[in-house]
Amino acid sequence: MLFKQIFERALTDPPVQSIRKSKSFHPSAASIQYRDPQTETVETHGGCLRAEWYRLKEEPPTEGSDAPGIMKMTAGNVLQPMVEHAFMVAGLWRASETSFFHEKMKYSGRVDFWLVDPTQTMADKEVLMPCEMKTIGKYAEAGTCFPKAGKMMPKTDHLLQVVPYIDFYGQYMPNMKLAMFYLGRDGMELGEHHIWLAGAGKYGCALKDEHRYIVVQNDTGVYELPWLTVRGIYKRTIELAKFVQKNECPPPSYEDQWDNRRIAAYAEIGPTFGRLNKTETTAVKKAIKKANEDNDDRLNDDARPFVQKGDWQCRYCGWYTKCRAGLSHVAKPVFRDTGDDELTPAAPPAVEDADAPI
Numbered sequence: 001m002l003f004k005q006i007f008e009r010a011l012t013d014p015p016v017q018s019i020r021k022s023k024s025f026h027p028s029a030a031s032i033q034y035r036d037p038q039t040e041t042v043e044t045h046g047g048c049l050r051a052e053w054y055r056l057k058e059e060p061p062t063e064g065s066d067a068p069g070i071m072k073m074t075a076g077n078v079l080q081p082m083v084e085h086a087f088m089v090a091g092l093w094r095a096s097e098t099s100f101f102h103e104k105m106k107y108s109g110r111v112d113f114w115l116v117d118p119t120q121t122m123a124d125k126e127v128l129m130p131c132e133m134k135t136i137g138k139y140a141e142a143g144t145c146f147p148k149a150g151k152m153m154p155k156t157d158h159l160l161q162v163v164p165y166i167d168f169y170g171q172y173m174p175n176m177k178l179a180m181f182y183l184g185r186d187g188m189e190l191g192e193h194h195i196w197l198a199g200a201g202k203y204g205c206a207l208k209d210e211h212r213y214i215v216v217q218n219d220t221g222v223y224e225l226p227w228l229t230v231r232g233i234y235k236r237t238i239e240l241a242k243f244v245q246k247n248e249c250p251p252p253s254y255e256d257q258w259d260n261r262r263i264a265a266y267a268e269i270g271p272t273f274g275r276l277n278k279t280e281t282t283a284v285k286k287a288i289k290k291a292n293e294d295n296d297d298r299l300n301d302d303a304r305p306f307v308q309k310g311d312w313q314c315r316y317c318g319w320y321t322k323c324r325a326g327l328s329h330v331a332k333p334v335f336r337d338t339g340d341d342e343l344t345p346a347a348p349p350a351v352e353d354a355d356a357p358i
C-alpha cells in the first residue's frame, strides 16, 4: 500500500530520535521479590534488575519496537489530555506532569496530573490527589477498568510504580492517597482505584515507615496487600545500586522459559493464579500424569518443557538478545557528572545501607 509503510517507518525510524538519559532510578522499574506461599516459588514483580542495569549503563538496546507496539506505548499520551480535560471542566484539575526526585532513594518520576479531592478540605485548604493514568488492552480491561468475578485490582507492576510517588509526597501530605485510572483502549471505560500505604499494623500500632504496605480501594472493596511493602521495593533498589557501584551485571530477574518444577507448581494452583491459562494447565497436568505413569523423570528434564512459557517481561525487553546471549557488558562509569543536575543524582543509594533493615 502507499502510505502504510511510510507511516510505520516514521514511527520505528523517526528522522529525529528522542534521547532521554537518566542516571536515577525510575519508578516504572520498581520491583519486589517474595516467596509465594501457594507455589513455594520465588515470585518477582516489576522491573528487571538486569534491564535497569543495562539502561543505567547506557547499553544500546538490541531490540526495536514495531509500529503497533509504539502506538500502544504512546496511546496514553494521546488519551490522557482527554481525561484531564473532563476534570478541568469539572473544576478539579490543578496540574499535569509534575516531576519529583526522591533524594534518599534516588528515584526520579513524574506524576501524570493532580486533582482536587472534592470530598474533603484540610484547614480550609483543598486536598490534592496525585493521579496516574494507564491505558490498557482489551484482555486486561476486566479487573482494572471494570470488575472481573466481582473484583477490581490494578496490575502489580503499576502498584509498585506508585510507591515512590506516595512515599515522596507523603512527606508533605500526610495520609495522602493516589488515584490510579485505567482507560481501556478497546472499551474506553474508565476504572478508578485509590492507593495508599497502610500506616498502622494489625494490632493498631504504627508501622515503621519502611514496613508500610499497599492498600487499594475501588468500587469492589478495600484490599490490603501486606506483601507489597515499601521495604521490599527499596531493598531491590539498593540491590541494584550495589550492582551499579560494583560495575557488575545482575543476574536475570526473569526467565524466558520456566523450568518444569515451576510450571508444575503453577499447574497445581490452577489458572486462577494467572500464570498458566486453562488450556495450558490441563495440558501440563496431563503431561505430568503421563510422565508418572511412564516412570519418566520429565519434571527434572528442562530440555523437554511441559509448555513453552516464561515471563512476559523478557518478550518485551529491549535487551533480550544481549541478555540471553550472555554478552559481556561495556563497562562505563555510571553516575558521572555530566553537569546536568536532573540527570545526575549525587550518588546512588548508600550501599552500606544495603543489609540494614529498612
Ligand code: SF4
Pocket (backbone or CB within 6 Å): 048, 049, 050, 051, 252, 253, 254, 255, 256, 313, 314, 315, 317, 318, 319, 320, 323, 324
Ligand atoms: S531478557 Fe528478561 S531477564 Fe534479560 S534483561 Fe530482559 S527482562 Fe531481564
